[in-house]
Amino acid sequence: MLLALGANPLEGYQALLEGAFGDVDALADTALKSMPLLLVGIGICIAFRASVINIGGEGQMIAGAIVSTLVALNCGELPRLVLVPLVLAGGLAGGAIWGAIPGALKAYSGVNEILSTIMLNIVAVQLMNFLLRDLIMDPYEKEHGRLPQTQRLSENSDLPLLPGGTRLHIGVLVAVGMAVLAYVLLWRTSLGYRLRAVGHSNAASRYAGMPVKRTIVAALTLSGAMCGLAGAILVFGSESHRFVTDGSSVGFTGSAGFNGIVTALFGGLHPLWTIPSSFFFGGLQFGANAMQRAVQVPAALVVALNGLVVIFVVSSDRLRRAVSESWGQGRAIGRERVAGRSGGTALAEPQEMDCDL
């Protein structure tokens, strides 16, 4: 593709790689760029494994950012040890709420989650614009420039930097920690078991006595919480330490709500493999700016590449089967299987279900 655009591909990729991984600072910046991808990706792992399509990452990130900002604005005097976890918890809460709404709508009103999450994305952006324009706008700005941003948030809420002199902050560690927690959740807890079970087959799970509706809500709530945390970390790890908007969703999130889906997919919907995956895509995105400067190829190339990666990965045989197993493919089949099975065993690896119809 680079050749077609009249650029030297070697030079281009060299610039990209150097930009992303060339030195310690670059690595740090790449890690920072990967953080939201990782968190959203973890959320996607949870949701997709329960057969719930969560395209609301953008809105959930914004919701998390809003709640965590409100926490910082109101509790700014608390000492750092308390405030930092508190704002991060705020992020989790905000995102969780924004995920719970479509979750409940799906479980109890039958509203398709694709629809509700898309709509809530729009609502979240406008809510952010409204708040930053009015209720939580920097009082200084109200008098002067009227920039849609908050005041400089309490220093006690700054995410602590990691030693090493780079801009790396603990947000990255938090994200990795969440990945581990998500792994534990999905494969070592009963909730995780239920999530994956519902993902394999709604009907079979219900027959087995599982609270399917509550599980669906839980899936979207947890997924949203992860995205909300990403939003909070974006605010409190940013250069400006303010919540600022340019009016759009992507201006704040950098499309992490969508790119996180790509990341999770590339990681096989497994939280731990999502870690290197997010680093890879974070590097692509970050290095793309360097590439743009070096060979004048717009960074949009990377967006297109992301899309191609998705398509190729999804088309590749192995992953297709792995993913479709955790998807609704088992649903109607499961209905028939259930009749001949007792509770627990309906949830075995559905490889054998493939040939039944």
Add this chain to the structure above:
Amino acid sequence: MSEFFTVASLVFVVGSGIRLATPFLLAGLGETIGQRSGVLNLGVDGVMLLGAFGAYWTILETRNPVAGILVGIAVGLVMGLVYGVITVSLRAEQGISGIGIFLFGLGISDLLFQKKVGTPIPIRGFGDLHIPLLADIPKVGEMFFQHSVLVYIAFLLVPVVAFLLNRTTFGLNVRAVGENPAAADSLGVSVVRVRYTTVLLANGLAGLAGAVLAAELGIFQQNLTNGQGFIAIALVYFGAWRPMGVMAGALLFGMVSATVLQWKTLGLVSGAASSLTAMAPAVLTILALVVISRTVGQPAALTRPFDRGH
């Protein structure tokens, strides 16, 4: 608020609402056809963007709006072929590959725009077409009969698609494939052929929707659609997979957006409050859906790839 409720103002709102609804309607109709056959296409927004860029660039180079529209449709058809291969032949996961198409379309359209065009130069699309006699009816004429020809085409497609789905053999096959592909297959219907056709139609219409958007706005920009493709998908669910329902949803969305726009133009809302009103279309759509609460009607085989021999 009294300025809003003047007759002139309301006439403008209705007319604008119809105009704003058009891209949603076109993309939604396409998605309906696709989903009725069991194929979910989340990449509509990306295809719209590619169609929009194709149309924009063609009109920029040739100054011929018709050529632009045709290119937009052609681009959509090409993407339809690609999507068909991915989902029907390779039987890949539909939801995620749709997102891949979206990202691809978003990136390539932006990339090509920056490389081939650069400075956003406005283009001329189609002018408004006044239907003789009808356009002269006061008020009603302004609302309904003074639109661009593309708007008329879009709304005329509604009964066409409805007829196609409900009264033709093809439509019967489509619905059968969407409900129970195995049964359809056993009756001799080529599931693969039907799904390829619907996917081509769906993406062709999405390309057309993008082209219409570019022609109407007279410009192109990164992420021109700003999520409209996803809203169109949502409208399919809202309309319970029926063309008339999709039209109703598109009109609802368009009217609410037009109302909000008119409030802003007249200065009735401004500043922070305008953000709240901008939420209105989205919130209303969700509320309407909760109230209507449709769980019936979804094609049973939606998102499930068909594997003969299973």
Add this chain to the structure above:
Amino acid sequence: MQARKYRKVVGLGAMLAVLGLLAGACGSDAEGASGDDGFRIAIVAPSASNDLAFSQSIVDGVNALTGVSAVDITDGTFIVDDAAAAIRAYAEEGYDLVIGHGSQYGGSLQEIAADFPDVAFAWGTSADTFGLPNVSAYTAASDQGGYVMGTMAASMTSTGIIGVIGPIAVGDAKLYVDGFVNGATATVSGITVNVNYIESFSDVALAAEAAQGHVANGADILTGTAQMVVGATGVAAEHGAKWFGTQSNQTALGADIVVASQVYKWEVVLQDLVDGIKKGDLGGESHTITLENGGLLIEFNDGVDAGHAKTIGEAAIKRISAGLLGTGS
């Protein structure tokens, strides 16, 4: 499933390693090569540098400077964090002047400039230097040109309705719109000026919709500011509405509808800034371009006959420059 994933990651790692080796083997060509004897400027802007509006104005301005050896631009960074990363990167690479061209970059610039006291920064459009000695602020008294445009628009309109499309009511955008409204209403009584702030700097489609709304309500003259106006100009052209532009010469957007543009000549203030930096004064002041100091220039489009409006406009320019006429905000 685990084995499959493992293989995939190993393959991925191998790929990266190979590419990395390739990159290393090709030799590292350090970006920002040493230019100790040249004056290097870096610009970070939120939209394309050829957007015929906001970002274009600063690029044109910097390119018109003398005594500058290199200009590097990172454009299209509407994501504030990306812009902040770019600003910091330029500062670290030792550029002599780093320009953050966007009101939304202020908060980030405030933090970064404090970390690099030996690098000069400039922030626009704004009048705030945060009290830091190495930060200069620049803005445009765009209300002046706005007023002039307003007087001309009011004398040209036949329907008595004018439409304005703005981004967010902030910075030079707000100044321009306020000046325009004042100029129009002061010149002809009974004029209706409808203002629509679309609450976004970048949404071209929304700007186009706003323009459609104005036209539908009877406006035959439109104006607007910020990088998304290209959407509005297209709609104006389609309906034959006249356009008054600002920030850059926008004749290219509609050769037969653009009456005049208020062009930002940033070089008027930037040159002083650059010269000052070379002498060791890193900044700390705010600068404004005005009609008076030549930083604002009203350029008429000869392709459109403005009739007596042009005379009125030129008279207003003279009076504002001489300080005889206020823009009434």
